[in-house]
Amino acid sequence: MTEAEIYEFDLNGYIVYRDILSGDDVGHMNQAIDASPAGEEPSKFGFSFLDLDPCFLELMAHPRTLRIMRAIIGDWLRLDHAYGLQMTRETMTKGTEARPNLHGGPRADHGEHEYQWVHGRMHNGLIVVMYALEDVNPGDGGFICVPGSHKANIDYCPPVDSHLVVNPSLRAGDMLIFTEALVHGTRPWMSDRRRRSLLYKYSPGHSTWADAESLAPYRALATTDLQRDLLRPPCVGGRTPLQFPEE
């Protein structure tokens, strides 16, 4: 990460990187999801996707993303869990989407959602890398957050329609990274087009937020040592270092 990017992430608790996925990548991923149960059931808010196509484990180990995760989490990190989110305006009326909400915040979830600077570098808990597979235009809804709230000193969650809440715009192929220590959540989807996002959540290598065993089925599908290493359960002693790829 550049100094400017670290400044932005520290200031806001989230940062957007543009054009991380090519149009071909986005098309391929959408096709794989369209052909899966999630494609047949667009009213389903959350869906699993890691085993739908080899491209999804490749994306978990994307060299640029891992370089950024290394700056945010450190040399010792792992995939914690991953899921997709999709929303349409129609499904909102059927009540199958997430209710408008804000959650997270500093030291939330038993202190796991941490954001702290020690010895000149940041220390983070669970970090979310969200890839947009469809555009999110101003006012569409979907992901929302309260910029800077990962450093808030008051235990307060504003209402979803507060002026403090932002709804970042994205183009398909963009990547939005945020710390779970940020107050964040979901607003109803207002666009005629669908929302579709992939969320890869990375943890420091010593910790886990999800049940670490939930990754076991994907280890068998890994095609590289790096993919296998990222899917390891948490530990500290006896570990072999993660071999970060060249970009």
Ligand SMILES: O=C(O)CCC(=O)C(=O)O
């Ligand atoms: O993207 C969204 O709509 C919400 C994501 C979220 O709440 C989370 O990752 O914890």
